[in-house]
Amino acid sequence: MPAIEILGLEKTYSVGFWRKRRKRALYPLQLTVEDGEVFGFLGPNGAGKTTTLKLLMGLVFPTSGTARILGQEWTDPAVKAQIGFLPEQPYFYDYLTAHELLNYYGQLSGVPARQRSKRVEEVLHQVGLHDVKGLQLRKFSKGMLQRVGIAQAILHDPQVVFLDEPMSGLDPMGRREVRDLMEQLKHEGKTVFFSTHILSDAETLCDRVAIIHKGELRGVGVVEDLTSTVQGKVEVIWQGTEIPASVRALGADCHISGGDRVRAIVAENQQDAMIDALRREHQRLISITPVRTSLEAYFVEKLRHAESTAASTV
Amino acid sequence: MTNFGVKTLPMKSRISHIASNTFREAVRDRVLYNLIAFALLLSGAAILVGQISIEIEKLVVINLGLTAVSLFGVVIAIFIGIGLVSKEIEKRTLYTVLSRPVRRWEFIIGKFSGLAGTLVVNTFFMAIGVFLALLYVSHKFVKADSLIFVALYFIILEFLIICALALLFSSFSSPLLSAVFTFSLFVVGNFAQDLRNFAAMEHGITRWLATGAAYLVPNFSAFNVITSIAHEQPVAGQLIVTNTFYALFYALMALSGAVLIFEHRDLK
Numbered sequence: 001m002p003a004i005e006i007l008g009l010e011k012t013y014s015v016g017f018w019r020k021r022r023k024r025a026l027y028p029l030q031l032t033v034e035d036g037e038v039f040g041f042l043g044p045n046g047a048g049k050t051t052t053l054k055l056l057m058g059l060v061f062p063t064s065g066t067a068r069i070l071g072q073e074w075t076d077p078a079v080k081a082q083i084g085f086l087p088e089q090p091y092f093y094d095y096l097t098a099h100e101l102l103n104y105y106g107q108l109s110g111v112p113a114r115q116r117s118k119r120v121e122e123v124l125h126q127v128g129l130h131d132v133k134g135l136q137l138r139k140f141s142k143g144m145l146q147r148v149g150i151a152q153a154i155l156h157d158p159q160v161v162f163l164d165e166p167m168s169g170l171d172p173m174g175r176r177e178v179r180d181l182m183e184q185l186k187h188e189g190k191t192v193f194f195s196t197h198i199l200s201d202a203e204t205l206c207d208r209v210a211i212i213h214k215g216e217l218r219g220v221g222v223v224e225d226l227t228s229t230v231q232g233k234v235e236v237i238w239q240g241t242e243i244p245a246s247v248r249a250l251g252a253d254c255h256i257s258g259g260d261r262v263r264a265i266v267a268e269n270q271q272d273a274m275i276d277a278l279r280r281e282h283q284r285l286i287s288i289t290p291v292r293t294s295l296e297a298y299f300v301e302k303l304r305h306a307e308s309t310a311a312s313t314v
Numbered sequence: 315m316t317n318f319g320v321k322t323l324p325m326k327s328r329i330s331h332i333a334s335n336t337f338r339e340a341v342r343d344r345v346l347y348n349l350i351a352f353a354l355l356l357s358g359a360a361i362l363v364g365q366i367s368i369e370i371e372k373l374v375v376i377n378l379g380l381t382a383v384s385l386f387g388v389v390i391a392i393f394i395g396i397g398l399v400s401k402e403i404e405k406r407t408l409y410t411v412l413s414r415p416v417r418r419w420e421f422i423i424g425k426f427s428g429l430a431g432t433l434v435v436n437t438f439f440m441a442i443g444v445f446l447a448l449l450y451v452s453h454k455f456v457k458a459d460s461l462i463f464v465a466l467y468f469i470i471l472e473f474l475i476i477c478a479l480a481l482l483f484s485s486f487s488s489p490l491l492s493a494v495f496t497f498s499l500f501v502v503g504n505f506a507q508d509l510r511n512f513a514a515m516e517h518g519i520t521r522w523l524a525t526g527a528a529y530l531v532p533n534f535s536a537f538n539v540i541t542s543i544a545h546e547q548p549v550a551g552q553l554i555v556t557n558t559f560y561a562l563f564y565a566l567m568a569l570s571g572a573v574l575i576f577e578h579r580d581l582k
């Protein structure tokens with residue numbers, strides 16, 4: 001059973017004073033996240049990531065479409081006891097202390113009274129806020145609020161966790177901790193669905209990613225697959241100070257680096273010819289590696305493609 | 315399914331958790347500290363009028379005291395009520411509440427109960443102030459003084475209506491507009507009887523419109539028994555019954571409106 005099934009969710013906002021103007025934030029979205037996956041929802045600012053999460057949380061209502069979470073209708077309160085949500089730039093009742101807030105949320109989520117206070121202490125430790133648990137939230141910095149946000153999202157030990165830009169507002173140390181936490185959740189068999197516009201966050205963490213731009217899904221897949229399909233090129237490095245003509249003839253993009261090394265990029269199908277040429281020239285081969293573009297390059301490529309198709313249809 | 319068997323709570327306990335958090339917010343907002351100011355004010359006034367003749371001063375203390383209880387409460391009800399929903403939408407504190415197993419109507423009812431509870435506690439302490447002032451000027455209580463409880467009960471009924479109205483406006487408009495709407499209805503409501511009388515004298519379409527308006531606004535004139543109580547005139551049992559039903563019905567209608575609007579509203 002998939003953890004999350006988004007079945008054509010679509011959102012058009014009415015804007016302006018008379019609510020007459022229409023703003024399409026999300027085109028019908030079809031997406032399935034498997035149980036136990038860490039799923040990255042990527043897109044630049046304004047892509048529709050937050051809108052998607054708000055639809056899933058029942059905070060805004062879809063223009064059309066539905067979703068299922070853990071196999072049940074997504075609006076079912078029983079489902080909501082099994083999910084955790086970290087909003088973008090979260091804000092909480094600032095007259096409460098971190099401890100009080102988590103205790104209150106534990107009550108609302110139905111964490112039994114007996115386990116509640118122990119569990120609250122536990123998550124406070126986990127997000128590194130135990131020392132300030134008695135401080136009112138109005139005195140918290142943005143990074144600390146982000147940690148409170150993470151704490152309340154995992155407090156009731158949910159099966160599926162939705163995180164909207166979980167790394168934002170955190171210092172490098174904090175980002176690292178969030179990454180570790182997500183790995184731990186995965187290890188516990190939880191499903192994690194998180195949005196980000198920072199691709200390197202997704203690259204190391206995700207089983208799969210989806211890319212969304214201007215409210216439309218542009219691609220879904222395993223990170224390695226997405227990035228390796230882009231170019232199909234290999235990088236060949238050998239020892240030497242010159243570029244033999246026979247190698248150059250293969251159309252390789254060569255340059256000399258580090259004094260005695262030559263680095264060349266060739267198409268994958270030229271790889272064998274390249275090696276033969278080097279052998280004939282008695283060059284000492286150091287390495288051959290497939291060129292994997294970063295997710296970033298893939299992303300830019302996808303978006304550029306989207307822009308140009310959009311432009312050509314105008 | 316989970317480590318510690320999270321269960322969806324019965325809705326009653328979710329509502330009471332939301333209500334007590336609302337109460338906690340009011341307390342921490344230092345709203346209830348108005349009480350101290352109120353008590354001081356009242357004692358000051360009591361000592362002042364203590365200089366005037368004994369009969370008049372009792373009348374003044376009851377009149378002044380109960381009017382103040384009512385006005386203070388109305389101000390607090392409006393002041394807190396208008397922000398109950400809109401502030402939570404504005405600050406986005408609702409996101410992490412409504413993504414839990416909390417239905418939107420439960421949230422509204424919880425907020426209403428919390429505010430109503432705050433006002434009852436508030437009224438309780440202010441009432442103590444009134445009785446102390448009374449004791450100061452007349453040195454003893456007489457049987458007629460128990461009528462004050464009826465006036466206080468009506469004041470609380472009035473608060474219920476105002477809380478519900480503030481919540482209704484708060485569910486679709488800004489705090490400022492909600493305050494204006496609620497306060498206007500409070501003022502107009504105090505002249506509801508005059509409005510009804512006026513409507514009865516009109517003809518044709520004006521009559522229909524005026525009658526509609528007169529019966530739509532909350533009829534607060536029926537709840538104001540302060541003057542007659544100060545003159546030790548008894549209150550008809552009939553009025554207590556009708557006022558109770560009227561207030562509950564009116565608050566229920568306003569709350570239903572708030573729920574209907576809020577249930578379909580996109581959060582910012």
Ligand SMILES: Nc1ncnc2c1ncn2[C@@H]1O[C@H](COP(=O)(O)OP(=O)(O)O)[C@@H](O)[C@H]1O
Nearest residue numbers: 013015023025044045046047048049050051582
């Ligand atoms: N309440 C709203 N009213 C009107 N437009 C909105 C609203 N919320 C978001 N949008 C628009 O929808 C688009 C997607 O926004 P959002 O989902 O917040 O993107 P992301 O989270 O990917 O940055 C944006 O163009 C944004 O301006």
Ligand SMILES: [Mg+2]
Nearest residue numbers: 049050051088
């Ligand atoms: Mg966003």
